[in-house]
Amino acid sequence: MPGQSAAQSPPPTTFxxxxxxxxxxxxxxxxxxxxxPQISYDLQPWQMLHTVYxxxxxxxxxxxxxxxxxxxxxxxxxxxxxxxxxxYTFTLRRGVRFSTGAEVTPADVEASFRRIFRxxxxxxxxxxxNIVGADACLARxxxxxLPGVTAHGREIVIRLTRAxxxxxxxxxxxxxxxxxxxxxxxxQGNKPIPGTGPYAIAAYDPNxxxxxxxxxxxxxxxxxxxxxxxxxxxxxQYGTTVEGEVTAVENGSADxxxxxxxxxxxxxxxxxxxxxxxxxxxxxxxxxPLNVNIAPFNNLKARQAVNWAIDRSAAIRLxxxxxxxxxxxxxxxDGFPGHTDFCDYTxxxxxxxxxxxxxxxxxxxxxxxTAGQKVAVVVADDETSxxxxxxxxxxxxxxGYQASLKVLSANIQFGYIQNTNNNVQISxxxxxxxxxxxxxFLNVLLSCTSFHKGSDSSINIxxxxxxxxxxxxxxxxxLDQTDPEAAARLWxxxxxxxxxxxxxxxxxxxxxxxxxSQDVGNYQFHxxxxxxxxxxxxx
Numbered sequence: 001m002p003g004q005s006a007a008q009s010p011p012p013t014t015f016x017x018x019x020x021x022x023x024x025x026x027x028x029x030x031x032x033x034x035x036x037p038q039i040s041y042d043l044q045p046w047q048m049l050h051t052v053y054x055x056x057x058x059x060x061x062x063x064x065x066x067x068x069x070x071x072x073x074x075x076x077x078x079x080x081x082x083x084x085x086x087x088y089t090f091t092l093r094r095g096v097r098f099s100t101g102a103e104v105t106p107a108d109v110e111a112s113f114r115r116i117f118r119x120x121x122x123x124x125x126x127x128x129x130n131i132v133g134a135d136a137c138l139a140r141x142x143x144x145x146l147p148g149v150t151a152h153g154r155e156i157v158i159r160l161t162r163a164x165x166x167x168x169x170x171x172x173x174x175x176x177x178x179x180x181x182x183x184x185x186x187x188q189g190n191k192p193i194p195g196t197g198p199y200a201i202a203a204y205d206p207n208x209x210x211x212x213x214x215x216x217x218x219x220x221x222x223x224x225x226x227x228x229x230x231x232x233x234x235x236x237q238y239g240t241t242v243e244g245e246v247t248a249v250e251n252g253s254a255d256x257x258x259x260x261x262x263x264x265x266x267x268x269x270x271x272x273x274x275x276x277x278x279x280x281x282x283x284x285x286x287x288x289p290l291n292v293n294i295a296p297f298n299n300l301k302a303r304q305a306v307n308w309a310i311d312r313s314a315a316i317r318l319x320x321x322x323x324x325x326x327x328x329x330x331x332x333x334d335g336f337p338g339h340t341d342f343c344d345y346t347x348x349x350x351x352x353x354x355x356x357x358x359x360x361x362x363x364x365x366x367x368x369x370t371a372g373q374k375v376a377v378v379v380a381d382d383e384t385s386x387x388x389x390x391x392x393x394x395x396x397x398x399x400g401y402q403a404s405l406k407v408l409s410a411n412i413q414f415g416y417i418q419n420t421n422n423n424v425q426i427s428x429x430x431x432x433x434x435x436x437x438x439x440x441f442l443n444v445l446l447s448c449t450s451f452h453k454g455s456d457s458s459i460n461i462x463x464x465x466x467x468x469x470x471x472x473x474x475x476x477x478x479l480d481q482t483d484p485e486a487a488a489r490l491w492x493x494x495x496x497x498x499x500x501x502x503x504x505x506x507x508x509x510x511x512x513x514x515x516x517s518q519d520v521g522n523y524q525f526h527x528x529x530x531x532x533x534x535x536x537x538x539x
Contacts, residue, residue, distance in 0.1 A: 012522070013223070014223060015220065015223070015227065015228045016230075016537075019230050019521070019522065019537040020228075020230050020231075020232075021230075021231070021232050022231055022232060022233075022538040022539065023231060023232065023233040023234075023235060023538070024231040024233070024234045024235070024255050024256065024520075024533065024536055024538045025235050025237060025253075025254045025255045025256070026234065026235065026236045026237070026254070026255065026256040026258050026533065027237050027240055027244070027245040027248055027249070027254045027256065027257060027258060028044065028236055028237070028238050028245070028258035028259060029238070029239075029240065029241065029242055029245070029258075029259050029381075029382050029410065030206075030238050030239070030381070030382075030409055030410040030411050031044075031204075031206035031207075031210065031236075031238050031410075031411045032044035032045050032410065032411060032414070033045070033206070033411055033412065033414065033415055034187055034188070034189050034190070035048075035049070035188070035189075035190065035192060035193075035201060035204055035210070036119075036187050036188040036189065036193060037049045037052070037053045037174040037175070037177045037179070037193070037195075038112075038115060038116055038119055038121045038174070038175050038176075038177065038179070039119060039121060039122065039187045039188075039457060040174065041122045041123075041175075041414075041457065041459060042414055043430075043432050043530070044258065046173075046174055046529060047529050047530055047531065047533060048210070048212070048234075048236070048533065049174045049177075050174060050197070050529050051197050051198060051199045051212065051229060051234075051533070051534040052195040052197045052199050052200060052201060052212070052215075053174060053177035053178075053179070053195040053196065053197055054073045054074050054096075054177060054178060054195070054196045054197055054225070054226055055073055055074060055171050055172055055173075055174075055176045055177045055178060056072075056073060056074050056075040056079075056090050056092075056109070056156065056171050056176070056178070057070050057071070057072060057073055057075060057078075057079075057168055057171045057172045057225075058070070058071055058072075058073035058172050058222075058224075058225040058226060059071075059169075059172050059435075059526070059527075059528045059529070060224050060225070061224065061225065061226065061227050061526065061532060061535070062224070062524065062526070062532075063523075063524030063525045063526055063532065064524075064525070064527075065527075067525075067526040067527045067528060067529075068435075068436055068527050068528065070168050070169065070172055071222065071224045071225045072222065072225065073172075073222065073225040073226060074092060074093055074096060074104060074109075074178055074196070075090040075091060075092065075093065075156075076090075076091045076092070076093050077091065078168075079168070083159075084163060085160075085163030085164070085165070085481065086159060086160045086161070086162065086163055087157065087158070087159050087160070088157070088158045088159075088160075088167070088168075089155055089156070089157050089158075090155070090156040090157075090158075091154055091155055091156075092104070092105075092106055092109060092151075092154045092155075092156055093221060094154070095219075095221075096196055096221060097196065097217040097218075098180055098194040098195065098196055098217070099194045099195060099196075099200035099215045099216070099217060099218075100180070100194045100217075101217050102180065102194075104178060104196060105181075106151030106153070106154065106155075106156060107151065107181050108178055108179065108180055108181045109149070109151060109156050109178055110146075110149055110150065110151055110156075110181075111179075111180075111181035111182075111183070112176075112177070112178045112179050112181075112183075113128075113131070113146055113149040113158075113176075114137070114144050114145070114146045114149070114185075115179065115183060115185050116128055116175060116176070117134065117137035117138060117141050117144040117146065118137075118141050118142060118144050118185035119141075119185050119186055119187060120141050120452070120455065120457060121175055121457065122175070122457035122458070122459050123170075123175050123434075123444070123459070124137070124138060124141075125138050125449040125450065125452075126439075126443055126444050126447065126449050126450050126459075127170040127173075127175060127176075128170065128175075128176070129449060130160045130161050130162055130164050130167070131146060131148040131149060131158060131159070131160060131161075132146075132147055132148025132159045132160065132161055133145060133146045133147045133148045134146065134148065134161075141185075142185075148160065148161075162478070163481050164477070164481075165480050165481050166435070166437050166439060166440075166477075166480070169434075169435035169436075169437065170435070172435070172528075173434050173435065173528075177195070178196070179193055179194070179195070180193070180194055190204050190205070190206060191204075192204055195215070196215070196218070196226075197215060197218065197226055198214065198215055198218045198220075198226065198227070198228050198229040198534065199212040199213065199214060199215055199218075199229055199234065199534065200212065200213060200214075200215045206238065206411050207238065207239070208237075208238060208239065209235055209236055209237045209238055210235075210236040210238075211233065211234075211235055211236075212233065212234040212235075212236075213232070213233055214229070214232060214233075227534075227535065229534035229535065230522070230534065230535060230536060230537050230538070231534070231536065231538050234533060234534065236258070237254075241383075242257070242259045242260070242261065242262050242382065242383055243262060243265070245257045245258070245259060245261075246261050246262070246265050246269070246515065249276075249515055249516065249517045250273065252517050252518065252519060254517065255516060255517045255519065255520050255536070255538055256514070256515075256516050256517070256520070256531075256533065256536070257514070257515040257516075259382060260319075260320070260324075260384055260510075260512075260513055261320075261513055261515055262320075262383055262384070263317075263318070263319070263320040263321065266320055266321070266323075266324070266513070269513075269515055273515070275518075276515060276516050276517065276518060276520075277513065277514070277515055278512075278513070278514040278515075278516075278523055278525065278531075279323075279324075279511055279512065279513050279514075280511065280512045280514075280525045280530075281511055281512075282333075282432060282509065282510055282511060282512050283333045283336055283432070283433040283436065283527075284333065284430060284431060284432040284433065284509060284510055285328045285331075285333060285430065285431060285506055285507065285508065285509050285510070286315070286319070286325075286328075286388070286428070286429070286430045286507040286508055286510060287328070287429065287430070287431065287504045287505060287506050287507055288306065288310070288392060288426055288427065288428060288429075288504060288505035288507065289417070289426070289427055289429060289461035289462040289503070289504050290303045290306060290425075290426055290462055290502065290503055290504060290505065291423075291424060291425050291426065291461075291462060291463055292462050292463055292464050292501075292503050293420070293463045294423055294425060295370065295373060295425075296368065296370035296373045296375060296401070296425070297425060297426065299368045299369070299370055300368075300501065300502065301364045301365075301367050301368035302364070302365060302368040302370045303501070303502035303503065304345070304364055304502045305360075305361040305362075305364035305365045305368065305399055306361070306395075306396070306399075306426070306502075306505055307344070307345040307502050307505050308345050308347075308356060308357045308358075308360045308361040308364065309356055309357075309358055309361035309362075309395050309396075309398070309399050310356060310392070310395060310505050310507065311355070311356045311395075312327035312328065312353050312356075312507055312508055313327065313355075314391060315388060315391065315507045315508055316507075316508050318384065318387045318388055318391060319384060319388075319508065319510065320513075323511070324510060324511045324513065325508040325509060325510050325511065326508060326509050327352070327353035327507075327508055328353070328506035328507060328508050328509050329342065329343035329344065329345065329346065329352065329353050329499070329506055330342065330343075330495050330499065330506060331441050331442055331445065331446070331495050331498055331499065331504070331506065332438055332441055332442070332491065332492075332495050333433075333441075333509050334509060336433075336436070336438065336441075337436065337437065337438050337484075337488055337491070338438035338476075338487070338488045338489075338490075338491025338492055338494075338495070339438075339492065339495075340489075340492030340495060340496070342495075342496060342499075344496075344499050344500065345357075345502075347360070358398065358399065361399045362398075362399050362400060365399050365400040365401070366400065370400075370401075371400040371401070372400065372401070372402060373401055373402065374401070374402045374403075374404070375396050375401045375402070375403045375404070375425050375426060376403075376404045376405070376406045376424075376425060376426075377389045377392050377393050377396070377403065377404070377405050377406065377425075377426050377427065377428065378406045378408060378413065378416065378417050378424050378426070378427040378428075379405065379406070379407055379408070379413065379427065379428045380407075380408060380409070380410040380413040380414075380428075381407050381408065381409055381410055381413075382410055385410075385428055386405075386407055388428045388507075389405050389407070389428050390405055392426070392428060393405045396426075413427075413429075414429065415456035415457070416456070417429060417461055418455065418456055418457065418458040418459060418461050419454060419455060419456050419458065420453045420454055420455075420458065420463065421454050424461075427461065429461065430510070431445060433528075434528075435528065436527070437480075438476070438487075438488070438491040438494075439473065439476070439477055439480075439491075442469075442473055442491065442494050442495065442498065443473050443477065444459055444460075445459060445460060445461075445462075445504075446460060446462070446464050446469065446498050446503060446504075447460065447465075447469070447470055447473055448460075448465035448466075448467070448470050449470075451463050451464070451465055462503040462504055464498075464501070464503035466497075466501065468497065469494060469497050469498055469501075472490060472493060472494040472497060473494050475490060476490040476491045476494060512525075512530060512531075514530075514531050516536070519538055519539040520536050520537065520538055520539075521536070521537035521538075522535055522536055522537045523536065
């Protein structure tokens with residue numbers, strides 16, 4: 001399999017009417033839970049949700065390097081920033097309508113920001129905690145008034161307690177989209193909420209399919225922020241195997257393989273279907289969260305033991321081989337802002353991963369006093385995750401635990417492993433950037449504010465809360481305002497602080513493989529939302 005994307009033509013800068021129409025069929029093994037945009041925190045729905053909903057700002061909807069650029073979306077222009085970076089003033093566009101036909105109003109904007117807290121959104125305490133009044137909203141979500149977001153005619157003013165250079169990016173992710181003011185303040189699950197994008201969710205059955213149809217009230221107001229989509233309908237069909245997905249796209253009975261193609265099909269795809277295969281690098285990693293609050297991983301030596309025992313090369317082979325992944329030792333991806341080369345758990349000693357040390361791992365398990373304890377590895381039911389989980393189970397068994405594997409539907413696994421009520425000790429999961437900033441890994445995955453007991457939206461899956469690490473993160477976030485280079489060094493220190501306590505086991509950084517049918521054109525890879533499904537041309 002070549003380690004590069006198939007040749008692509010430059011994307012069109014305006015809507016090409018001659019390519020509009022048809023039904024695009026996307027095959028997926030399973031759905032990915034809620035379609036509530038302010039709650040969903042999974043790559044699969046995010047790739048779809050950005051075609052249904054809009055925020056004040058957006059990442060430019062184009063493939064390549066420019067996809068990380070911010071552009072005004074429901075705001076007419078980029079905000080006026082005053083008060084030393086603590087006040088943002090937007091002007092709301094006129095004439096934008098929800099799929100119900102109702103026009104978007106300033107009241108919808110105010111209510112949508114309150115709903116982030118009232119519905120206990122997963123990033124309420126990390127992305128939006130600096131909005132004036134957020135502390136009270138986090139303490140008592142049902143009573144949230146959020147005085148830091150106010151409307152004055154068509155002007156929307158957002159006031160922060162301190163400057164935040166990342167705040168504009170946080171406004172461009174689905175958690176900050178604008179919804180009708182009367183949207184209930186709880187996760188809507190399988191019930192679609194009206195949006196403003198070119199598509200509307202016409203039907204959703206997580207056991208069968210999700211259907212997108214054109215929003216009849218959508219008129220393109222910004223090709224950069226929210227371009228018109230090409231297919232008339234986009235159908236996400238659930239329930240087939242990944243092998244079945246690949247075969248269906250090969251024979252032309254479907255258009256897109258949504259899941260990572262299985263390793264045993266990669267050579268076939270890379271030789272017979274090279275012009276239909278696209279491989280792109282990602283700012284992401286697969287990892288094992290270790291629950292630091294329950295046995296056995298409330299013991300540091302037990303956590304270190306797993307880090308020493310896991311063979312990253314074996315994990316990569318299960319994923320598809322070296323062309324599709326590289327070993328990871330750190331929380332921050334290689335080449336990412338703040339990344340520092342170090343590897344605390346490798347033999348021989350090196351700044352990058354070289355090999356595991358089973359003897360040391362077994363010794364640490366004995367020293368921890370946790371040998372013989374029962375440990376269950378919780379994984380999603382796709383083939384790659386199951387294979388990864390079985391490997392982790394076997395390693396845990398080898399180093400001295402009574403290990404078992406618990407397989408859950410991918411539709412519920414991500415929420416399940418976040419909820420402390422389920423007492424998950426270790427799991428296999430992945431993290432993909434929300435936006436290109438170090439805080440989106442360290443602050444989101446390992447800060448105290450990301451840990452919420454008894455919630456399916458507790459993205460700090462390890463439950464790790466360390467005041468020293470939090471202080472370093474806060475200093476780095478503040479320093480980002482004035483000295484990005486110094487902040488990057490501090491982020492590197494935070495990464496080392498975290499890994500010294502081993503709340504997670506980084507496995508590898510993946511590459512994305514997209515396989516589309518010969519009838520599909522205009523493939524574009526977006527650094528935030530990956531393949532722009534709505535921009536595909538289908539014959």
